[in-house]
Amino acid sequence: MKAVTDSHPKGNAATTYAVNVVLPCLDEARALPWVLERIPPGWRAIVVDNGSTDGSPDIARDLGATVVDEPRRGFGAACHAGLLAADADIVCFCDCDASLDPGLLVPFAAQVAAGEADLVLGRRRPQSYGAWPPHARAGNVALARMLRRRTGLRLRDLGPMRAARREALLALDLSDRRSGYPLQMVVRAADAGWRVRERDVPYLPRTGRSKVTGTWRGTWNAVRDMREVLREEPAAARLSAPLEVNR
């Protein structure tokens, strides 16, 4: 695999690192060409097909992506299968519905590679009214508030676009396989003392039919999964639980 050479933002030393982009995909045939042509040169796109029936995996393969099959439904199941299949130093995540441009992940990966952050998140800035329905925005504000209460982290969004080191991500041992996965990643990262940073990214209306945010059922399921994650004991308490049993 090709690695990316980038000059270090604070000095002359060049840093070389490989990047994989995990793209969870459920019936995104119409969005895939737009998404895959924006993968930065030298990066590997890992499209995780989650049981599409619209030909998405063949389209992704034809466009040069690595395709991983994850038969178990769920956003988290798809993201995690991509993380397990990745082999680069740095792993990025991006939705596969053309609402976010994966080309914008370059500074995300650079910030992680330079050691300036452990997890970089894209703060979605809607470019038109239709890009982000009001109920989803309001839910996100409430979620950011709950996250702050739980972890002390002051984030303004919990978007799907992100970058971190692969080995560190694996060590978080994420267990959610549905809509709570992105939140669990941030909560566990905060508990582990990671430096979490946000960068603005334009948020565009998705291509194709809405499955989560634009539907009541999808939104309700997402809220339920995220509530579960916030109920989880902090990492320290989880790890010390067996000792307490032995006392």
Ligand SMILES: Nc1nc2c(ncn2[C@@H]2O[C@H](COP(=O)(O)OP(=O)(O)OP(=O)(O)O)[C@@H](O)[C@H]2O)c(=O)[nH]1
């Ligand atoms: N909803 C859903 N999306 C999945 C699943 N597996 C993979 N995905 C992909 O995960 C990404 C995010 O899902 P989206 O359906 O865009 O969720 P969202 O952005 O909250 O809401 P909408 O764009 O309004 O549907 C997309 O690229 C999906 O194709 C799954 O089981 N359910």
Ligand SMILES: [Mg+2]
């Ligand atoms: Mg979407």
